[in-house]
Amino acid sequence: MPAAPYDIAKQELLEAALMHVAFDGWSDATFKAAVRDSGMDIGLAKSVCPRGAIDLAIAFHKRGDEAMIAAVKAADLTEMKFRQKVAFALRTRFELIMDKEAVQRGTTLFALPHLAADGAKLIWGTADAIWTVLGDTSEDVNWYTKRATLSGVYASTVLYWLGDDSTDTQATWDFIDRRIENVMQFEKVKAQMNSNPALSKLMAGPNWLMSQIKAPTQFAPPTDLPGMWRGDQS
Template sequence: MAPDASDPTLDALVDAALPHVAFDGWSPATFEAAVRDADIEPALARTICPRGAVDLAVAYHKRGDAAMVAAITDADLSDMRFRDKVAHAIRLRLQVIDDKEAVRRGTTLFALPHMAADGAKLVWGTADAIWTALGDTSRDVNWYTKRMTLTGVYSATVLYWLGDDSLNGQATDAFIDRRIDNVMQFEKAKAQVKANPLLKPLATTLEKLTAGVKAPSQAADADLPGIWRDTNPPQ
């Protein structure tokens, strides 16, 4: 089970780890140093973070998501087009990062084959947090496609941002706008397919096939990426 990101002891461990991450990455050495510097009993630290520094890296990412959501909530987005709201949310997610090297090291960690699932889940969580904060109410297959698309945009943006040395991140800002443009072109193409009488039967078939796809519930399966619900159960 993942550690509780709101745990003050976990928060103290993350803060203590950050000065060491630049030198040792999210490694056992960093975890040991964080436990020592935060003056926390090793047994308690291991209870909170069974995977050591990996759990600290996860907590650091989730802390950024929480800060982004707070910033989105405080921002006045009423005059923005929806595409601009999404772009602004991505920029806010980058702005709340207080340690670029920690993100760089985290990206390296979660690129490892045995950590790829954790990394994918974290980025999906960021995309979900953005859509939820912006008021997305979709509960069908669109719930997935929105998050899947934004996951790709955010992942590419972070990689670009890590290598961006332009003034005030202007190159990253332009990169975000280009990626959002790509997404809008894709959405336009989807609309054209639905409007094309020759392709309408295909679109209708796809809609029927995906009609049983529902967003995760808030109950026991809330931690799953999604479930399939049969809209026509046997009688």
């Protein structure tokens, strides 16, 4: 599906903005410079990015997620264990970043109290993108715990990566492997607890409550009701 004019305009602004982010951050000065350099009408620019450079910083992050998804889909992961697939997706997300300074500036921006929710949403979105592209089919509370856990791994890796000056970023890749191993150990403990009859009996009530939690996709409205558009049927 071709990109909408709205998205094209935002990407044009983003490209123009990246030339200035290293000097002015994701700021109003950067946004004004991007509008000037792109030759875009200021009215159109503000309609595309109502919050100015904040919207461009969000677009920059999401563009990284999209590039990661495309790369993972194109890769042959058949010989990898699942933990290796997760590590591969995380590593790919960082390898595709062409502007480390833009990430640094974005990390600073979304650390501001009034933008912390936006930052958390972006991190969650990256974790969700990774699990989804790897074929996660969770429909219960695991949908949330997987993304919450990976969000923590991704967030800590960003901070580590920003300060990493090792050869070929090897220290960051080792850091990812250690964090994924920690996650796998946690999942192993969970599995052992669930297989223990005494603990299973003790946790019967909480486990029942947890089983009632459904993934967001489980709440999506049906698409086969009369009068509902189901997209291109050709």
